[in-house]
Amino acid sequence: MKKFSVAVIGGGAAGIVAAVSSKRKGNSVVICERMPRLGKKLLISGNGRCNMLNDDLFARHYNIAARALVTSIFSRFGKNDIADFFKGLGLQMFSKDSRVFPITNNASSVLKILETELRRLSVPVELGFEAVDISDFRGGFIIKSRKGAELECDKVILTGGGMTYPALGSDGSSYELAKQLGHKIITPVPSAVPLTVKDPLCHLLQGQKIFAAVKALINGKIKSEATGDVLFTKYGLSGTAILDISEEISIAINRLHKNDAVVSVDMAPFMSGEELKNELARRINIFSEEDFLTGILPNKFNAAFKNILQKRDIAQIVNTLKDRRFKITGTRGWNEAEFTAGGIDVTQVKEGLLESKIKNGVYFAGEALDVEGKRGGYNLAWAWASGFVAGLAGSD
Ligand SMILES: Cc1cc2nc3c(=O)[nH]c(=O)nc-3n(C[C@H](O)[C@H](O)[C@H](O)COP(=O)(O)OP(=O)(O)OC[C@H]3O[C@@H](n4cnc5c(N)ncnc54)[C@H](O)[C@@H]3O)c2cc1C
Structure with missing residues (x-):
């Protein structure tokens, strides 16, 4: 049986960096990856551009439960360390609105640079090795x-990822391994995910994208807010603003089984209610019903709001445009979600080390943990930083 000092289970962003950092410390390391190649999810990140980091890298951009752990890891391997790590491997990067991308705008450059380092360090990779038991x-x-293969190791780093895009490798099997070891799993739910709505307006406006301000309300209370694109689709709502508020809604519906999730959309965030009221009042005798909203919203909105516009009730039109409510029936699920909310409970993991508090010699990193960052490079930043620190496993 092959023996290593460290076995990394999962060859995604976190696992590759964990293996590099461990090998640099002089350990004999192996990566066990269930797919036929490493880093498949990395290749589709950021629409293939890989938003790999954010210049504003702080714990406040992560879920509250994880912030102490995130702070403890970023204090060991933070924004500058991540940037230096990649620069040291030969990757040039640039920032736009604080989001960091490879200069090539191509995720495959990031993966290639990492694979080159694995080769330079002679880290063996067992592809098609799906770990099903740790004894x-x-x-x-x-x-x-x-498939019945076995290998022996002194330490394990579990970096099997979350549950999004399961066809790319992370299908939640790392939760089963963590459970075998006695770890609690916070029910994983899809996050940064489009929402389903049964509302004729979505049908009428199908394919329309607008700039809007949105709020997620659970039981009438505002849980999150965002400004950005809202895309109306035949199944409901999508677009960056919707993805940004989807986590609270997904947790309410998919974990807490609540049925009172609502999204409020302000379709004219660039005007106050008063300004909109005055502008519409000015239009009453000038604009026809078919053009009433022209110049404020795309033309399709005139037809979609025909019933309300016909009444010429300015207060009702303002209310509708500034606070149109959509009852959310569900989320689009794992195949359309960017992140996983939930995973291995961080309270059972040692701060600053990422070692299990339950099983000595077992470490965790990446999305497998209940650590969720906002969109904007925060999840990959966590994968790199936690991978690097877990890779130091016991060597300091
Ligand atoms: C469409 C999309 C776009 C995204 N864009 C961005 C972005 O631009 N910026 C950003 O910060 N984040 C982005 N993310 C999120 C980011 O890609 C993930 O958070 C990150 O890849 C997690 O890294 P990881 O190594 O923890 O897990 P993964 O990358 O999922 O890697 C886990 C690996 O473990 C393997 N594995 C799982 N179980 C086992 C097992 N039992 N045995 C062996 N191997 C196993 C899997 O095959 C996989 O290769 C995006 C995600 C998606 C889906």
């Missing part, structure tokens, strides 16, 4: 694959 063995562990 104690002579003070270390034996890891078994679904």
Whole structure:
């Protein structure tokens, strides 16, 4: 049986960096990856551009439960360390609105640079190795694959990812391994995900994208707010603003089984209610019904709001445009979500180290943990930083 000092389970963003950092410390490391190649999700990140980091890298951009752990890791390997790590590998980057991308605007450059480092360090990679069991063995562990292969190691770093885009590799199987070891899993739900709505307006406006301000309300209370694109689709609502408020809604619907999630859309955030009222009042005798909203919203909105516009009730039109409510029936699910909210409970993981509080010698990194960042490079930043620190496993 092959023996290593460290086995990294999962060859995504976190796992590759964990292996590099561990090998640089002089450990014999292996990566076990269930897919036929490394880093498949990395390749589609940021629409293939890979928003790999954010210049404003602080714990406040992550879920509240994870902030202490995130702070402890960024204080060991933060924004500048991540940037230096990649610069040191030869990757040039640029920032736009604080979001950091590879200069090539191509996620495959990031993966290639990482794979080159793995090759330089001679880190073996076991592809098609789906870890299904971690058992104690002579003070270390034996890891078994679904196909019956086994390898021995002193330490394990579990970086199996979350549950989004399962066809790319992370299908939640790392939660099963963590559970075997006694870890609690916070019910994973899709995040940064489009929302489903049964509302004729979505049908009428299908394909229309507007700039809007949105709020997620659960039981009438505002849980999150965002400004950006809202895209009306035949199934409901999408666009960056919707993705940005989807986490609270997904948790309410998919984890807490609540049925009172509502999204309020302000379709004219660039005008106050008063300004909109005055402008519409000015239009009453000038604009026809078919053109009443022209210049404020795309033309399709005149037809979609025909019933209200016909009444010429300015107060009702203002209310509708500034606070149109959509009852949310669900989320589009794992195949359309960018992140996982939930995962391995961070309270059972040692701050600053990422070692299990339950099982010595087991470490965690990346999206497998209940750590969710906002859109904007925060999830990859977490994957790199946590991967690097977990890779130091016991060497300091
Ligand atoms: C469409 C999309 C766009 C995104 N864009 C961005 C972006 O621009 N910026 C950003 O910050 N984040 C983005 N993300 C999120 C980001 O890609 C993830 O948070 C990040 O890749 C997580 O890294 P990870 O290594 O923890 O997990 P993953 O990248 O999912 O890697 C986990 C690996 O473990 C393997 N694995 C799982 N279970 C086992 C097992 N039992 N045995 C062996 N191997 C196993 C999987 O095959 C996989 O290769 C995006 C996500 C999606 C889906």
